[in-house]
Amino acid sequence: PLTTQGGASGQPLQKVGLSLQWLPQAQFAGFYVARDKGFFAKEGIDLQILPYDGAGEPFERLLNGQAALHVTWASQFLHQRGQGQPIVGIMQVIQRSNFLLMGKKSEGITAPADLAGRQVGAWPGFETQTRALLDALGVGDSATLVPQPLSMAPFVDGTMSVASAMRYNEYNLAVKQLESQSLDPTDLTVFNAADYGLDVIEDTLTTLADTLGRDRDLAVRMVRASLAGWAYAMAHPDEAIDILMQADPGLDRDHQTWMMQAIADTVMTGKAQSKGVGYIDLDRVAGEIGILTTYGLLPAPIEPAAAYDTSIWQQATGRAGIDDRLKEPPQQAQPPQQECPQAA
Secondary structure, eight states, X not given: OOOOSOOSTTSOOEEEEEEESSOSXXXXXXXXXXHHTTHHHHTTEEEEEEOOOSSSOTTHHHHTTSOSEEEEEHHHHHHHHXXXXXXXXXXXXXXXOOEEEEEEGGGTOSSGGGGTTOEEEEOTTOHHHHHXXXXXXXXXXXXXXXXXXXXXXXHHTTSSSBEEEETTTHHHHHHXXXXXXXXXXXXXXXXXXXXXXXXXXXXXXXXXXXXXXXXXXXHHHHHHHHHHHHHHHHHSHHHHHHHHHHHOTTSOHHHHHHHHHHHHHHXXXXXXXXXXXXXXXXXXXXXXXXXXXXXXXXXXXOOHHHHBOHHHHHHHHTSTTHHHHHHSOOOOOOOOOOOOOOOO
């Protein structure tokens, strides 16, 4: 069920489904920490986290009522909204782009033009940014998108010549896998979206307009608990990784530690540094809408203030105690440094 009513002290908790766009990992640490530390329960919420299982579109569980909220890229939910889906952003977790495409110099990929005619991996349901980056690189429709699996193995073994990747995840995984096979990671050619005019915001906590209409207070409580979880996770990264490892014992702890550092850097950047975690910068949203419109990924511009309900975050952060937690300096773990090179 979407929710089970309750929530007040002494009453049954309200069951709420939170759908994730990907597998359990440090990218979503704040939500797992908030659940484990009881921040959601304190808000009267029994949170059920639903990681992506690789089947169908990540948005499906939000649209079909399995989940009340969904974490996704801003570009993806804005694209869906442009197609008529009544999805609304209520908290902006990641404030800058981490998306990139990568190939190998040994396979003749050293410059954007080398992507022409290639098959380019794109995760199902995440094609929006891949297509926009190809257009920005001047390749456009001369490259063909093919489904990319969750594993980086096809790229590492050469089955897939060009892969989509996130700076905080697949890039580091590819480097580690190449090194484990005694291959040279400097063979990678990387095309960072941010270097080609696509420095867009990413992970957004979203819900449906109908949910806001029926239970606006749920959205406020969800954001308030999530903010507390993110503040705690960044202040206690080792404990956050412990919690993630309990959620999925198969995770690579070193990789998750590296990811936690990288994620914290993108959560606490831009106006979030002064305003706080989850701040919605409507100027950045307008810029993203402009990019999506330019590359034909929105049929027409949409109003930023209609796509995002900033009052939810404002109400959540206006409650006593949250501001102090948000201002606590992140005590981030120091992972092995791994530079993400420019295209060469």
